[in-house]
Amino acid sequence: MWTSSRTRLRRLEASWQQPASRSSHFPWVARYYDHVQHEPAYYRLPDQTWEDLNGDLLFELLDATVSRVGQQCLYHRLRSPLADESALHAFDAAATLLAQQPVARGQALLALDQLTADETYFLADLISGEPLPTLPGARFAPLLALGLLATLLGGFWLPVLWLGTGTFTLINTVFHFWQRTRIQRIVRPLMQLGRLHRAGRELYRAALPLRPLEPLAAPLARLGAILRRVAFFQVEDNLGVLELLKALLLLNQLVYARCRVAVQQHAPAIRAVFEAVGYVDCALAVASFRQRHATCVPHFGPAAEGIRLQAGYHPLVPGCVPNDLTLSGQGVLLTGSNMAGKTTFMRTLGVNALLAQTIATCPATAYRAPFCRVLTSLTLADSLPTGKSYYLVEAETMRQLLLACDAAPGSYLLLLDELFKGTNTQERIAANKAVLAYLQPRSWVVAATHDGELGALLESCYVEYHFCETVTAEDWYFDYRLKAGPLTTRNAIRLLARLHYPAQVIADAQALSATLATRAQPDSAQPSTPEELISVADLTR
Template structure:
């Protein structure tokens, strides 16, 4: 398997994200909406070069949840180890592939949700009774019939319990594999002290018990099968499996932190190897830290777009409004910025030539939808999302990067312009960096001087609209609706009327703004007078 490029394997995200979902007490790196806006499941699939299910789950959790300093240090340490000794990557991959044969997505839910039930306490009575009658029958024939009766009962109970125990067959195999392969990986990566000797000793005992419970008759030869069934009769007599299951579960529950720590190491090792390949075989850079409200990104590209046009932007002090025609690249640029800054703060790597950022939390409103099942309109969805953003920046001292695509596009132009301008002014007085796209030039007039302006351009040539997808300083005053409908061969009367009405509407709106004296003459409240709901106190 070539780990220098995306693996192309199918992934079941609902299984992969189980570990992240079960990780209580850890803060999310971004909220669910931002995760979907930036299509981070697809980003994960692109950057993931892990070989095991445990590695997949850990890598996904690394992206979703805030890491501890010790986890970051261990990942960096292992990456540096393989950077210095790349010849050991093949051996590490062999260990992981061997482990993967017994790896399962369900180990985390097995340990943390505890959906198993222990064998009932009265099996001890049946086990003791069976031994007593067996011993008594050696001395008196009157014990033989009771022994046969209890043997039949115990056999039925044994196979009933065995069906329940076998539900966790793969989890027991996984725990055994954790122990075996942790020792090999830790030694290879010079991390022998990750687990203490006492922890390893406890894990060894659990591993042996799990190995016993994971045994079955699959692929056995005739002699082995005969021995197996003979042993089954003995085990059924004393209900050994049920007693062993209870003993093993008790040990697992008492030492769950050790098992989790071992599982994490396998995940960290696999993830670190994945990141090694990503950072050495893709075009990208390690980000630099900025202590100020500065984002400087050079030649950034979207990793999922083949032959993507690179773009650069420096945001220092002022926030940003981006204009441009339909399909000109505005939304892709927003996602490119968001994805690269997100990755910079989770895996310490970005798809660009240079990135300088402060520690900042990304939050977005890019993909809004009508929800007929909930009776929610497109515009209501936008309003609710904006309110969530307002709440977050009010309740947190941490800087935020706010990405909004075509702000309030779901309502009429008058309300959209008024509300959008008000929101942008409101954001301007918080500890955040705002990058927003819009088609409304009037919105820009209302926040003039407070937002830097950028645009994406297009040209109409040979009855086709062409885009260069390069961001430029300034404002895009022209639209491309006429060019697009011309390229689709709309009826000429529709094209002519569209052009006529557009001129009338534009002239009317400009006149209204000038008459009201809005442009460059907006009074704003200082932050101390801004309430959490956006209302003045």
Template sequence: MQQTIVLVLSMLVVIIAATLWQSIRHKKKVYHYVRQRYGQAPQKSYTDKLESIREYWQACAKVLPDYQAVDQITWNDLELDLVFDHLNTTYSSLGSEVLYARLHRLDGPPPEQLIDVLKHDQALRDDVAYFLHGIAKWDYNHVSDYLFDPAAQKTAGFYTWQGFVPVLGLILLPFHSPLGIITITTGFAWNAWTQSRLRLRIEHGISAIAYLSRAIHFGQKLAKRLKSSEPSYAQALQSALEPLKSIPSKLPIQVDNANPLAFLVQYLNYAILLDFTMYNRALQILIKQPQALHRLWETLGDLEIALAIASLEERQTITRPIFQTDHAITAQNITHPLIKEAVPNPVDFTRSTLVSGSNASGKSTYVKAIAISAITAQCLGRVFADQFSMKPGRIITSMAIRDDIHEGDSYFVAEIKSLRRMIEATLSGQTIYLFIDEILKGTNTIERIAASHAMLSFFHEHRVPLIAATHDIELTELQAPFMNNIHFREEVHQDEITFDYQIKAGPTQTTNAINLLKYYDFPTEVTDQAERLADHFKLNRRWSD
């Protein structure tokens, strides 16, 4: 008996020592990782699947109107999934989820003071990154299911007393060994059967509570660490944690299999239904405080976003926007965030503007660059320019239109629906900015010019700022009294066509479609006839005599 006790104690010492050694080694590794990663572009990862990240935003959008400020058409037009990937240097799934949701909203960035202190205090920054890393990337954590209506989720049933049966057997063992052994064996078998039968029903819930437990645990460490250097944020975080303080900050219900204690946790879950009991307790707390979980996620998300912004400033030219009362946008040296070595350009969006130019000259990229910075200005407090001023307002685009197979809409019908929402927003009286690429290009030339002119005039009459990219020289002429005209230009050489991607004043005076046909070796009978017809139309404003 004594040898058995010594053996058990020795095994426990070995397990504890191995766990401590692994913990120290892991800590050093994580600190090295976060130091190396700061100021670097996001790394490709097998985690952070967009399908998982979207769950938080989708849950919020059903309840909170401000989560829908950037609609799905605008999101797709501007390829904001890619912009999110470019910005996403967060350390936890929680951070990714809140950043993704924040890019849909226009209700302000995290506190500037928080960003500044993380930029200038490396020791604090490393500690913050370490604790956020501890929350971990955990796809499909299902926390979004518990954000606003935890009472709708299933409980595990009432198994506290059932879980206690094997413990009762241990108590009986010294007094009546046979009865104790029978009680332990029966209790374990009963609990294992219950575990296998019911766990699938609440698997998502156990995952959510386990991840919440990590957020609470490391949130408490963050609040303590930030108390001296950023007391206002630390107080906000502590207030967010307070309603959830009764949830254990270290729920041992899901443990990494690499952890030496994993087998012990799994054994306890089967032996005494530990995970069922803790899940029930946590769910009851969330039901009593239905808004607490969302508040904690947003508060910790602010910290993740602040750190991501500080890191972005180390690797890319960005600046803080200036918010004004004039319904306009002006900027210096604006660029598209996803284009390497992008050519910067000025923006004078004090008057609605038509951007004309040849194919591939940079019109659409320029328009998208303005729209993207107008969004990030309001949700992150940063823009991809040297200077940027605007009045806050909704950004609405109609750009990357395509046939909608699911709705049965043709290209032109899809475009009409996209433009219709611009009309509705205009009539609502909201402060909005409109961005259009190739208006009504899904129809014939005569009706396109006529309808486009009428629609642009409508927006002008309602004093809605609009910037549109167009190939239609006729439209630049018709709108000259109401809109600024700017253009991009190409240089045609014998063997190539080059672009400088710099804005020029006035409407375009050149075209390059036929030159591009020549460049790609189309038959001369095609290009020669095209040139003759184009020259005839420019002189006579008709295609034939």
């Protein structure tokens, strides 16, 4: 059904201002990223870190893109942080322009609206320069087509050759229908090249002052040369004449062979148009995100200035309480009970660092930091298929982090939650102390723990912060405010009482806790060495 441009623009503008939630088919959305992730780059966010930062949910929150190409480029951008301040400033300028200039935004929305079919996801298959699949028996297609024509024409001088025409007709027809479904599946992305070309051409002609659109004239011209061949597959024939010719002369196979060569030759042009179109769509999505959320533009400085986050919040947490943090010289050790906000705060810091270097936008009032690579260990789990215990998964993950920091010291921001909790108390504290002390000179570290003893063991290289809760006889609540210093209260047993555990359980737990605390802190001496601190920790557990 035909719809006027004005009606389409009203619909697109409303969707841009308040995007409707939509579920994403991530294997298709990630198709472009999967093709290019092994190319040289400053950084690619590992799967574990992407999962720890709730990357899929973050993508869906940001996804106000119009086109499938834009979706794929946004996903790729979020997983490929940059260390190029000029490129990030240019992207910020693009998002700002599209937010502030309705005419430019309208032109971009209408151009991108041509690339909404699901088949557009498969355009990413054409940008790698790898050849399209070869058809079985493709080298025989020219011979079979020539054989049919030769016997057909030769039969006018030697009629017996028409027997060969009949044979070739049968062979070619079988060959055609045998490969027709395969060809239709392979050419799906080719059928979208025309839409990609039109979208790129309209964006280029709109003369938007965006960096990727400036050199687009030559790639558009090269892409246009492919379209003349691809157009053959888009011709509709209601009378069946063309289908008959395709079957007899194997036209599908012959044209596909030429398209296959052309696509491989012009893959850089296809990619240039694809990425330019996706860039504009990403900038539109970020402009929409900025309209809906309180954000700031990040600033980047030398490592000596540290990382400074002001009123940072997590955009996936409704009503998230903002917090400040400065990382300069020392690492940060977070303590606090479960649900108090430790992990959410670490995710907040990680999301701000990630978005700063991908979309030049931070959910905070101010963010200043050096360029860094985010690595996390927040949501590990044991692996049943490989038979790995939780502790072994932890140990292997931390080994990878240690190797990464050794290879590029000073370039990582590490967010670590309760390391080595899959083992006993004494060895957990000892391993934590050793690993965190090793990492601190080599990276920016924020680590959460329930082991308060680590504060004393690491006081020379870590500063302590904590989150706490308030427990009353009737209720408990968290203020989610980051506070300086170690946690000085314990409310775990009081929470059990608030949850109506049996009175005997509560009384026994309180009595044993008091006994252990007395044994751990005798009046005559205070623990002063790491060994004594670890021994005390054993007594209190």
